[in-house]
Amino acid sequence: MNLFRNVVFIAAIAGLVAGVVLACLQAYATVPLILKAEVYEQAGGGHHHDHAATDSNAMSTTAPAGDAMSSAAPAAAQAAPADEGWAPADGFERFAFSVLANIVTGIGFALILVAVSEFAGGIGGWRQGVFWGLAGFAVFTLAPGLGLPPELPAMPAADLTQRQIWWWATVAATAAGLGLIAFRKSLPLAILAVLLIVAPHVVGAPQPDSYETAIPEGLHHQFVVAVTVTNLVFWLVLGAVVGMVRGRFTGTATSLRDSFA
Amino acid sequence: MTTASVSLGASVSSQSRFMQLALAALLGIFVMGFVGFSHIDAVHNAAHDYRHSMAFPCH
Numbered sequence: 001m002n003l004f005r006n007v008v009f010i011a012a013i014a015g016l017v018a019g020v021v022l023a024c025l026q027a028y029a030t031v032p033l034i035l036k037a038e039v040y041e042q043a044g045g046g047h048h049h050d051h052a053a054t055d056s057n058a059m060s061t062t063a064p065a066g067d068a069m070s071s072a073a074p075a076a077a078q079a080a081p082a083d084e085g086w087a088p089a090d091g092f093e094r095f096a097f098s099v100l101a102n103i104v105t106g107i108g109f110a111l112i113l114v115a116v117s118e119f120a121g122g123i124g125g126w127r128q129g130v131f132w133g134l135a136g137f138a139v140f141t142l143a144p145g146l147g148l149p150p151e152l153p154a155m156p157a158a159d160l161t162q163r164q165i166w167w168w169a170t171v172a173a174t175a176a177g178l179g180l181i182a183f184r185k186s187l188p189l190a191i192l193a194v195l196l197i198v199a200p201h202v203v204g205a206p207q208p209d210s211y212e213t214a215i216p217e218g219l220h221h222q223f224v225v226a227v228t229v230t231n232l233v234f235w236l237v238l239g240a241v242v243g244m245v246r247g248r249f250t251g252t253a254t255s256l257r258d259s260f261a
Numbered sequence: 262m263t264t265a266s267v268s269l270g271a272s273v274s275s276q277s278r279f280m281q282l283a284l285a286a287l288l289g290i291f292v293m294g295f296v297g298f299s300h301i302d303a304v305h306n307a308a309h310d311y312r313h314s315m316a317f318p319c320h
Binding site for chain 1: 277278281282283284285286288289290291292293296297298300301302303306307308309310311312313314315316317318319320
């Protein structure tokens with residue numbers, strides 16, 4: 001299991017670095033927008049939410065959006081509604097769990113990236129890593145985000161399981177399509193690749209019954225931009241770090257260019 | 262680290278190589294799926310802001 005161990009080691013380093021970077025970006029770019037949306041969510045009251053406590057105390061902690069990140073957890077952590085289970089207290093605890101989720105899934109994404117790229121000969125350096133990162137961004141953010149744009153709390157959405165199935169199918173089809181284009185020198189396969197990439201959007205993502213929401217369109221648009229840009233940076237960092245770490249690991253930079261069409 | 266060779270998997274057979282890489286990819290998918298897609302309430306709540314920020318389907 002020598003290879004497996006090396007893959008896990010590289011993925012752990014790259015995931016840790018990229019996850020911390022992403023968590024910092026989120027703290028400034030996306031989380032304040034989520035907190036703003038939760039104020040609308042509470043005001044609307046139409047959709048029960050884990051972090052939306054029912055007392056006015058919660059309003060005062062979430063209303064100054066940027067402030068909530070830096071302020072310490074309120075002394076009395078609001079008890080989450082019983083039916084929605086445990087939730088981290090607003091403030092530091094909530095931020096800490098976000099950072100943890102970023103690092104853990106960063107390592108998860110890195111495992112996938114390293115394993116897949118090893119099949120194709122490995123990422124030979126930070127520049128190749130950037131291109132692999134672009135591919136990861138296209139597969140995991142761009143393609144599913146076309147049909148299912150990033151949502152803020154309180155936004156209407158179709159059934160969760162159906163959306164998750166569509167998300168995974170789109171990721172798989174896009175990854176297969178990009179792989180065929182990059183690594184198979186065949187016109188019919190390239191045409192098949194385009195069909196694969198387009199197919200999920202022809203089928204269409206599950207849509208909500210009604211698009212009515214209390215969230216202003218401007219806020220949502222800001223959020224879509226913030227999510228897309230932060231994810232782009234995450235993937236570029238992840239790919240570049242994998243390339244750098246792998247190069248130190250093997251001592252040589254194997255050329256991926258040979259395997260490109 | 263001491264056994265670093267030219268390629269990460271130079272010393273293993275192609276079948277074993279395939280298995281190990283597939284295993285690594287599966288592990289990655291499992292980790293991601295658990296944190297980002299689990300329907301368990303506590304897991305959802307803990308990673309709530311993260312799920313929204315990654316545009317994972319949420320709620």
